[in-house]
Amino acid sequence: MTAPAPGPSTSDTETGQAADPPHFRRVAIIGIGLIGSSVARAVKRYNLADDIVCNDINPAYRDEAEALGLVSRAHAAPEDAVKGADLVIFCSPVGSYGALAEAIAGALEPGAILTDVGSVKAAVVTAVEPHVPEGVHFIPGHPVAGTEQSGPEAGFPGLFQNRWCILTPRDDVDPAALARLKAFWQAMGANVEVMNPGHHDLVLAITSHVPHLIAYNIVGTAADLETVTQSEVIKYSAGGFRDFTRIAASDPTMWRDVFLNNRDAVLEMLGRFVEDLTALQRAIRWGDAETLMALFTRTRAIRRSIVEAGQESPAPDFGRTHGGE
Numbered sequence: 001m002t003a004p005a006p007g008p009s010t011s012d013t014e015t016g017q018a019a020d021p022p023h024f025r026r027v028a029i030i031g032i033g034l035i036g037s038s039v040a041r042a043v044k045r046y047n048l049a050d051d052i053v054c055n056d057i058n059p060a061y062r063d064e065a066e067a068l069g070l071v072s073r074a075h076a077a078p079e080d081a082v083k084g085a086d087l088v089i090f091c092s093p094v095g096s097y098g099a100l101a102e103a104i105a106g107a108l109e110p111g112a113i114l115t116d117v118g119s120v121k122a123a124v125v126t127a128v129e130p131h132v133p134e135g136v137h138f139i140p141g142h143p144v145a146g147t148e149q150s151g152p153e154a155g156f157p158g159l160f161q162n163r164w165c166i167l168t169p170r171d172d173v174d175p176a177a178l179a180r181l182k183a184f185w186q187a188m189g190a191n192v193e194v195m196n197p198g199h200h201d202l203v204l205a206i207t208s209h210v211p212h213l214i215a216y217n218i219v220g221t222a223a224d225l226e227t228v229t230q231s232e233v234i235k236y237s238a239g240g241f242r243d244f245t246r247i248a249a250s251d252p253t254m255w256r257d258v259f260l261n262n263r264d265a266v267l268e269m270l271g272r273f274v275e276d277l278t279a280l281q282r283a284i285r286w287g288d289a290e291t292l293m294a295l296f297t298r299t300r301a302i303r304r305s306i307v308e309a310g311q312e313s314p315a316p317d318f319g320r321t322h323g324g325e
Contacts, residue, residue: 021187022180024049028085030078030100031092032056032065033251034146035117037155039089040070042188045157055081056092064152079107087184090116090128095257098127110135113177117143119204121168121197123261137177139169140197142204143190148249161189168197198265205265210273212255213266215247 027049029036036054043049054071055078056062062074075081082088082104090097097116108114114136118124124140132138145163147154165185169178182192222233222241233241259266283291 020183021046021048022183023047024085024087024184026051026053026085026087028081028088029054029071030056030081030088030090030104031096032061032070032074032152033091033150034154035143035159036089036091037065037068037070037152038145038157038159039091039117039155039188040065041155041157042160044070046187048184048187049087053081053085061152068152070152070155077103079104082107082109082112085109086112087181088112088114090114090118093251093254093257094118094120094124094127094261095253097124098131101128101131105131105133108133108136111137113137113139113181115139115141115167115181117141119144119208119258120262121166121200123201125168125197137174139167139173139178139181141168141181141185142166142200143185144204144208145190146250148246150251158189160185163190165190165192166200167192167194168200169194201262201265202269205262205269206272209258209262209266210269212247212250213259213270214273215244216255218244219248 027039027043029039029052032040032054033056036056040052040054043052052071053073053075054062054065055075056065059076062076065071065074078100086109088104088108090100092100094116097118101114110133114128114132115138116124116128118140119142121140121142128140129138143160143163143165145159147159167178167181167185178194185192218241225233280292280295282288
């Protein structure tokens with residue numbers, strides 16, 4: 001399927017807890033890292049399923065998921081995990097989705113909902129949709145939430161609280177299946193919005209993907225500088241550089257796949273960023289205080305608006321306290 005052209009959201013936003021939380025017979029989580037284990041914990045906390053199973057290519061993760069009581073069974077084969085599941089969630093790196101969809105196609109239950117948590121959507125549609133059997137409801141999704149940690153122990157049930165979950169279904173999606181998936185994410189505390197896959201990818205390219213690329217690059221540059229030893233970089237890490245290192249500590253496999261699967265949108269936004277950076281470089285070179293002041297004032301206001309929207313905390317630790325979660 002060719003992804004629709006980028007455009008505005010195709011549905012109004014829904015926020016808050018669902019009035020009537022859904023209940024699934026079995027939720028199958030494919031990939032039990034940070035996001036997958038957080039989903040498992042939230043499903044348990046809010047009693048959204050009778051059973052939770054998982055699959056992961058890492059046997060240590062499978063053992064850990066069972067030992068932590070996140071799932072009733074961790075399967076080595078994805079097709080075994082999805083048998084009997086009425087909700088299947090891909091929580092592995094997006095580069096694995098095509099092969100996973102092909103592997104589980106014959107084992108999916110008629111009427112099941114198949115969704116994902118990848119931060120790229122157009123490429124996911126292209127990779128997965130050809131393998132989805134008739135009668136299975138494929139609704140791509142992206143909870144805009146996460147930390148730099150990974151693995152089953154890294155998850156916590158409050159990860160999605162007051163965060164956005166973006167769904168990018170086809171125009172002919174079954175309304176009941178879409179409503180059920182919306183209610184699922186709302187029951188875990190997320191705000192839900194429906195939009196076009198191409199539009200999603202452009203928005204996330206500038207709000208998430210390019211910032212991660214910059215973080216990886218600036219941390220790598222600092223480590224490579226011959227005039228600054230690595231010990232000095234660590235010893236004198238001020239707030240700005242320290243914050244970049246947090247982002248740059250994110251899962252490398254996941255982010256490799258993000259950039260390879262959203263290359264067009266990332267390159268477009270990266271081009272705009274480079275143009276703006278060049279203008280900023282020129283302002284510094286020529287002592288253009290007015291241009292610098294205007295930019296810094298505008299960006300400070302944006303930070304405040306993000307905090308006011310509840311998508312961040314002004315606390316020094318970014319508000320990411322997981323105690324009791």
